[in-house]
Amino acid sequence: MRIVLVAGEASGDLLGAGLIAELRRRYPQARFAGIGGDAMRAAGMETWFDASELAVMGLSEVLRHLPRLLRVRRSLRARALAWRPDVFIGIDAPDFNLGVEKWLKKRGVRTVHYVSPSVWAWREKRAAKIGRSASRVLCLFPMEPAIYAKHRVDARFVGHPLADEMPLDPDRGDMRAQLGLEPNRPVLALLPGSRVGEIERLGPTFLAAARRVLEEIPNLQIVVPIPNTAANAAFKRVLVAHPDADALRPSLRMLVGNARRLMIASDVVLLASGTATLEAMLAKRPMVVAYKVAPMTYALVKGLGMLKMKNYSLPNVLAGERLVPELMQRECTPEKLAAATLEMLRDGEAMARIEPRFRELHLQLRQGASARAADAVAGLLPSPPIALA
Numbered sequence: 001m002r003i004v005l006v007a008g009e010a011s012g013d014l015l016g017a018g019l020i021a022e023l024r025r026r027y028p029q030a031r032f033a034g035i036g037g038d039a040m041r042a043a044g045m046e047t048w049f050d051a052s053e054l055a056v057m058g059l060s061e062v063l064r065h066l067p068r069l070l071r072v073r074r075s076l077r078a079r080a081l082a083w084r085p086d087v088f089i090g091i092d093a094p095d096f097n098l099g100v101e102k103w104l105k106k107r108g109v110r111t112v113h114y115v116s117p118s119v120w121a122w123r124e125k126r127a128a129k130i131g132r133s134a135s136r137v138l139c140l141f142p143m144e145p146a147i148y149a150k151h152r153v154d155a156r157f158v159g160h161p162l163a164d165e166m167p168l169d170p171d172r173g174d175m176r177a178q179l180g181l182e183p184n185r186p187v188l189a190l191l192p193g194s195r196v197g198e199i200e201r202l203g204p205t206f207l208a209a210a211r212r213v214l215e216e217i218p219n220l221q222i223v224v225p226i227p228n229t230a231a232n233a234a235f236k237r238v239l240v241a242h243p244d245a246d247a248l249r250p251s252l253r254m255l256v257g258n259a260r261r262l263m264i265a266s267d268v269v270l271l272a273s274g275t276a277t278l279e280a281m282l283a284k285r286p287m288v289v290a291y292k293v294a295p296m297t298y299a300l301v302k303g304l305g306m307l308k309m310k311n312y313s314l315p316n317v318l319a320g321e322r323l324v325p326e327l328m329q330r331e332c333t334p335e336k337l338a339a340a341t342l343e344m345l346r347d348g349e350a351m352a353r354i355e356p357r358f359r360e361l362h363l364q365l366r367q368g369a370s371a372r373a374a375d376a377v378a379g380l381l382p383s384p385p386i387a388l389a
Contacts, residue, residue, distance in 0.1 A: 001030035001383060004085040005045065006076070006100065008054030008093035013037035015114060015161060016091050018370035019377070020045055026378055026385030033083065035076065048079055054096055069096070077103055086381050089114055090134070102133035110380045114138040114373060116155065119147050120317065127151045136380055138373050141318065142364060156376045159367025166260070166282040168362060175265040179223075179258065186345055187221045188213060189262045189285075191271035194227045196234040201292065202272055203238035208334035209270065211244040213341050214251055222252045223266070225259035232256075268344040270337060273312050273326070281315040282365075284358050286344040286351055287324050289313040292332040318361050323354060 003023065007016040017039035020032050024044065032044060037051035053072050077100055080088060088104050090097025092115040101111040113134035119127045120143055130137060131153030139145055140160045148155035176183050190210055192202040210222050226232045235254070239245050255262060259276065263269050263283040271280060273291040280287045291312065311317050312326050325340045327333075344350055378385045 001027045001381065002083060002085045003030055003032050003087055003089065003377075004034040004080045004083065005032060005040065005089045005091060006035040006054075006093070006097055007037065007040060007051050007091040008035070008096060009051060010037065012091040012093060012115070013039045013051050015370075016040045016045070016089075017043040018161060019089070019091075019114065019373050022370045022374035023377060025388060026374060027381075027383070028386065034080070035072075048076065054093055073100060076100060080104060081107060081109070085109060086383075087112060087377060089377065091115060094130075098130060098133040105133060105135065110135045112136050112138060112377055112380065115140060116144045116148075120144060121312075125151075127153055127155075136376060138376055140365075140369070141314075143317070156372075157367075158372035158376060159369040160278070160365040161369040162278060162282060163362055163365035163367075164369055166279070166362075168359065168366075170264040170283055172264055175261050179255065179261060179265055181221055181223070181265055185219045185221050186217060186268075187223060187262075187266040188341065188345070189259075189266035189269040189271070190222055190224045191259060191269065191276050192224075192235075193272040193274070194231055194276075196230050198272055199231060199234040199238060202290065202332075203235060204242055205290070205292075205332060205334055205337065206270060207239065207242050207244060207248060209337035209341065210252075211248055212334060212338035213345070214248065216342055217345060220251055222248065223255060223262055224252070225255045225257060225262050227257060227259065268341055270341055273328070275314070277313040277315055277324075281318075281358050282362055284351075284355050284362075286354060287313075287315075288327065288337060288340045288344060289324055290327045290332045290337055292329050315358070315361065318364070319357060323357055 005016050007013045013036055016036050020043040023030060033046040033048060035049045035051055036045050036047050041047055049072055087110045089112045090101050094117045101113060105111045111134050116137050116139045117126060124147060127148045128151040131151055137148055137155040139155050139157045142157050145155040145157050181187055190206055192199050192206040214220050226235060260279050263280050263285055266285055269280045269285050269287040271287060273289050277289055312328060313324060315323050327336050
């Protein structure tokens with residue numbers, strides 16, 4: 001059995017490693033090759049290119065690296081076809097993987113796309129296009145297969161690996177001790193995004209909101225997890241330029257990484273909309289979700305009808321109701337963010353109301369994603385897997 005996998009970033013590398021481990025249980029003699037990182041190599045995959053080759057973000061960066069990306073794609077396609085794989089699995093990275101999948105599928109290779117793009121959020125018609133590239137789509141969220149079914153695309157819900165990793169009943173006190181936070185002072189986790197552009201756009205607003213909350217709760221601990229060196233430099237620039245910097249500094253602490261542990265330790269999380277909202281939900285913490293993009297971008301997307309969501313944050317989308325406040329675009333102001341955060345901090349019953357729903361959603365996503373993904377892949381392969389104990 002020969003299986004090609006392609007992952008283009010750290011999250012995809014971890015997904016790929018879990019999938020390889022489960023496929024190897026079913027096909028002990030299988031060979032794995034393609035594009036991945038340290039985790040996939042440790043799982044036994046031969047890497048033709050490192051995942052870092054695909055880790056570019058933003059239009060200007062993609063354009064700058066386009067000649068190299070095109071060379072990688074040509075080489076990968078030729079090498080994969082010559083290797084005659086039983087299946088090709090593209091893990092996320094749709095801009096790169098879907099084109100490769102479509103090319104190989106036309107030449108008779110079975111293809112799988114693992115991690116559906118957010119067709120539930122915008123441009124639903126992409127589902128049909130994805131189906132022309134992938135023989136089967138593996139979805140992390142339960143509402144996604146129904147969207148693909150409307151376009152006659154074979155899609156399977158496998159669950160979310162984060163739900164498998166994170167504890168159902170996290171210990172907040174223990175996590176505070178691990179992070180060196182004072183146990184009897186409230187903690188506000190501040191996550192204005194992981195990318196430099198997000199931090200520059202949302203950081204000043206989040207800091208101004210935190211300053212307003214601090215005025216009302218003077219013993220507040222404000223903690224910011226920093227994911228990488230670029231984000232660290234960007235946040236420091238935002239902080240130095242902020243008019244409330246001196247007032248905030250005595251109560252403000254920056255952590256290297258540890259975003260997930262900080263969420264568990266916090267009383268409330270103020271964060272940018274995105275995957276982090278799913279982590280906050282799995283941490284069972286109250287949150288205030290915010291985001292804004294350039295006004296022209298927002299007007300264009302809305303005007304073209306590409307964005308048709310009633311809810312933006314994953315907890316609200318999964319629940320089908322407004323569990324957590326969302327403050328987007330014009331509503332994303334320091335005053336409104338501070339008011340929503342203060343309401344959460346002062347409402348002792350907020351967690352009692354929200355936690356049972358968060359736990360239900362956690363269980364819904366906790367499906368053993370890697371094993372279910374491997375079963376879905378095995379259903380496309382010509383040889384039956386060995387019987388698992």
